[in-house]
Amino acid sequence: MTSKPTVLIIDDEPQIRKLLEINLAGKGYLVKQAASGKEGLQMAASHLPDAILLDLGLPDMSGHEVLRKLREWYSRAVVILSVQNNENDIVRALDNGANDYLTKPFRVGELLARLRSAIRYNDTNANTQLIEAGDLEVDLGARLVMRSGDVLKLTATEYSLLALLASNKGRVLTHQFLLREVWGVSFQAETQYLRVFIAQLRKKLEDDPNRPRHIITESGVGYRFQ
Amino acid sequence: MNPQGMSAKKTNKMRQFLIGMTSVTLLSVACYALGDLIDYRAVALLLLVAVSILAVLFDILPVLAAALLSAILLNIFFIEPIPHYKITDTESVLLFLVYLFIASVNAVLTNRLRNQEKKIRDREEKENTIKLYNTLLNSLSHELKTPIATIIGSIDTLKETDNTIQSVQRMELLSEMEIASTRLNNQVENLLNMSRLETGTLKLKRDWCDVNELVFLVIHKLHATDTHELIFDPDETLPLFKLDSGLMETVLNNIIHNAIRYTPQHSTIHITTAYDETHLWISIRDNGNGIPEPEISRVFEKFYRLPNSGTGGSGLGLSIAKGFVEAHGGTVQVMSYLNKGTTFTVMIPAETSYLKSEKDDE
Structure with missing residues (x-):
């Protein structure tokens, strides 16, 4: 990317917008702001930002509606800001195409990291064959997973699950999404499969499966590979 | 009031009517059987006693109904001519009217007294609420x-x-x-x-939950390794349980956080998980100073804090933990020995899944 990446903030709280602006501008982003859903949609269309930070609680229309309208034409990163840990809300937004989420109050460091990873997701694409994360390498072309250079023995289901998580590195994938993609639509509610296989994968991938560094649990929402 | 409460109240009233009428009728039948032994005046007094007892126990309407029924029964079966509703001599007419009057007044007065008592109780309750509100x-x-x-x-x-x-x-x-x-x-x-x-708006979102993972997550988030030693021996055979993981995270966090807060630095906190066919058990045991006897029963009270506790803390953590566990149908128990430590035991009935990944055939 040659010019500064543009970020659009859609949030009705002036204090949050100010805080975000100071931090994002300081990190070299070009910051645009909108205080309502309607304004946000207009500015998204006129500025074509690289990423949008969208608050779910807007005065004029719900953040979900803004997201739905955005996703009709906007395919770049959308990161959700939500006031409290309302998992239903977050899962809904992620299933409707949000790339990631943060709950207020959030830590600025975390926000910047999530934003970076969401914008990176714009550039990469599903074509990437080799995904690296620390000591792990997932080679989608050869269907191989290596840990510190050694090939790991994974079952077919473990591999499908890991490949899906890895090709969405940095993104939260919801329980329902993972179950649907790996096991099939009729397994969407069978979260016990997911728990068991994630535990198995962690035993093979992680140094300490109880303190996972690669497959991170997002309580009540899903999993994230990093 | 919710509709369920309404219908419960209605059936309760129906029951009062039924019991009132039946007891008066049964008493009359008994007196009729003993007709040779007791005079109709004595029957009137006995019925009056029955109505008085009903008045103490029941609402005004069922009591009035019972009083009216008893008067009619008295008239038909005990006052000449028998069995007939007509009354012939003046003395009997007087008796009937006086009976009806006393029974009704009895019902009304007792009811009024009870209402007044209820009002006082309500006021006391309200004062308690205000007190609680002020404490809050x-x-x-x-x-x-x-x-x-x-x-x-x-x-x-x-x-x-x-x-x-x-x-x-x-x-x-x-x-x-x-x-x-x-x-x-x-x-x-x-x-x-x-x-x-x-407000009772809590809705459980039960889903399969890896309790060991949850405990590790909570311990990790508490960042207490500098001041306390947190030891968790997970039972590796622990099945998945169907629980609300968000609420359970709060339960574990609040109890462990509480243990950290109320034990001296470098105390040890042991966490263990266990299960049987129907229940999940989690125990959180510390080797702190223990909770004195009189306080131990109060630790789950809202806004209650131990007298020697330092700054911070709202006295809500444990009562929320208890509330969330009870929402799952479980219990939290606390045992404490002075200078030895305190153990909180959470027991929750929950569906288990023994699904193992062996099912993933290669």
Whole structure:
């Protein structure tokens, strides 16, 4: 990317917008702001930002509606800001195409990291064959997973699950999404499969499966590979 | 009031009518059988006693109905001519009217007395609510204002002494603000949780939950490794349980956080998980000073805090933990020995899944 990446903030709280602006501008982003859903949609269309930070609680229309309208034409990163840990809300937004989420109050460091990873997701694409994360390498072309250079023995289901998580590195994938993609639509509610296989994968991938560094649990929402 | 309460009240009233009528009728039948032994005046007195007892126990309408029925029964079966509703001599007419009058007045007066008592009780209840509300406000304003004061104070200091302040002090003030904000956020979370419990809007979202993973997550988030030794021996055979993982995280966090807060530095906190066919067991055992006998029963009370407890804390954590466990149909028990330590045991009935990944055939 040659010019500064543009970020659009859609949030009705002036204090949050100010805080975000100071931090994002300081990190070299070009910051645009909108205080309502309607304004946000207009500015998204006129500025074509690289990423949008969208608050779910807007005065004029719900953040979900803004997201739905955005996703009709906007395919770049959308990161959700939500006031409290309302998992239903977050899962809904992620299933409707949000790339990631943060709950207020959030830590600025975390926000910047999530934003970076969401914008990176714009550039990469599903074509990437080799995904690296620390000591792990997932080679989608050869269907191989290596840990510190050694090939790991994974079952077919473990591999499908890991490949899906890895090709969405940095993104939260919801329980329902993972179950649907790996096991099939009729397994969407069978979260016990997911728990068991994630535990198995962690035993093979992680140094300490109880303190996972690669497959991170997002309580009540899903999993994230990093 | 919810519709369920309404219908329960209705059936209760129906029952009162039924019991009132039946007891008066049964008494009349008994007296009729003993007709040779007792005079109709004695029967009138006996029926009056029955109506009086009913008046103490039941609402006004069922009692009045029973009184009326008893008067009619008295008239038909005990006052000449028998069995007939007509009354011939004046004395009997007088008896009937006086009976009806006394029975009704009895019912009305007793009812009034009861209403008055209820009013007093209601007022006392209201006063208690106000008292609780005041305690809440006091506790709250302290708990919320202290961190706010810290934040505002630190900001003022940072602003005014912009260039003169040393960078070490700057960092100190900033980390004070960080601690205060986290505390503020925790309090707000506690209050939201409490209100979810109090208003009954809490809905469980049960899903398969890896309890060992949850315990590790909570321990990790508490960042207490500098001050306390947290030991968790997971039972590796623990199945998945169908629980609300969000609520369970709060339960574990609050109990463990409580153990950290009320034990001296470098105390050890042991966490164990276990299960049987129907229940999940989690115990959190510390080797702190223990809780004195009189206080032990009060630790789950709202806004209750141990007399020797230092600053911070709203007295809500354990009562929220208990509420969330009870929402799952479980119990929390506490055992404490002075100078030896305290153990909290959470027991929750839950569906288990033994699904193992062996099913993934290669």
